[in-house]
Amino acid sequence: MNSKAGWTRAYLVLAVGAVCLAFTLSMSAQVQTQTSTTTGNAKSVTTVERGEVVYVSGNDLVVKMDDGSIRHFANVSESVRVTVDGKQLGIHDLQPGMKLERTITTTTTPKTITTVKSVTGKVWKVMAPASVWLILEDGKVQQFSIPKGQKFDVNGKSKDAWGLRPGMQISATKVVEVPETVIAEQRRVSGTMPPPPPAPPADVPILIEEAAPVEVAQATLPKTGSSLPLIGFLGILSIASAFGLKAFRTKLG
Numbered sequence: 001m002n003s004k005a006g007w008t009r010a011y012l013v014l015a016v017g018a019v020c021l022a023f024t025l026s027m028s029a030q031v032q033t034q035t036s037t038t039t040g041n042a043k044s045v046t047t048v049e050r051g052e053v054v055y056v057s058g059n060d061l062v063v064k065m066d067d068g069s070i071r072h073f074a075n076v077s078e079s080v081r082v083t084v085d086g087k088q089l090g091i092h093d094l095q096p097g098m099k100l101e102r103t104i105t106t107t108t109t110p111k112t113i114t115t116v117k118s119v120t121g122k123v124w125k126v127m128a129p130a131s132v133w134l135i136l137e138d139g140k141v142q143q144f145s146i147p148k149g150q151k152f153d154v155n156g157k158s159k160d161a162w163g164l165r166p167g168m169q170i171s172a173t174k175v176v177e178v179p180e181t182v183i184a185e186q187r188r189v190s191g192t193m194p195p196p197p198p199a200p201p202a203d204v205p206i207l208i209e210e211a212a213p214v215e216v217a218q219a220t221l222p223k224t225g226s227s228l229p230l231i232g233f234l235g236i237l238s239i240a241s242a243f244g245l246k247a248f249r250t251k252l253g
Contacts, residue, residue: 032118040110053098059091063100083190097194102187109182120171128161147174
């Protein structure tokens with residue numbers, strides 16, 4: 001009797017081991033999975049930022065925006081390019097006074113990822129409403145967790161976990177939809193060189209106002225005049241002086 005009991009236990013252990021091995025080998029091979037992605041209408045939003053380069057040193061950039069705010073861009077990547085007059089310039093090519101314009105286009109695309117898992121087999125054991133063991137098409141047994149509200153197709157009829165019985169041929173399908181949003185951002189920076197420095201002033205001639213020559217009138221004697229009256233006056237004056245001197249000497253004597 002003891003010998004028979006020992007053999008019985010051995011068979012049970014072997015059977016359990018075989019079932020566990022079947023679980024391990026068929027966990028991923030027996031469930032068919034299909035995944036599809038549905039894409040919705042994309043929406044794009046474009047924003048434009050403008051400013052003037054105030055300071056640039058190494059990879060640090062300071063820009064005065066159009067609204068008057070000052071923005072500091074630290075550690076600007078070497079890969080960033082600015083389109084100026086058709087040329088691609090890097091951070092080290094920027095100069096104070098340069099006008100910059102950054103266009104940011106953000107595209108939002110809604111997507112829905114649908115995953116459909118389906119399985120077909122014969123019920124070997126059921127523990128409603130948590131799990132069910134199925135004998136699959138290859139003869140292996142696999143345990144499945146039963147999601148809440150899961151329905152099974154039994155000979156064209158829909159049953160829940162409580163309606164399953166060993167030996168029933170069933171099929172089940174699980175559909176999972178996961179929405180997600182894909183956001184893509186595209187940036188484009190363009191600019192214009194600063195205006196050239198003002199040219200030095202040209203030599204402008206200085207006008208000096210000169211006074212017009214003034215004509216000075218000179219008095220001239222009439223052409224009919226003569227020097228004889230003057231000579232006569234001097235002669236009279238000499239005679240008067242001679243008489244005066246004589247009288248002065250007589251008085252002294």
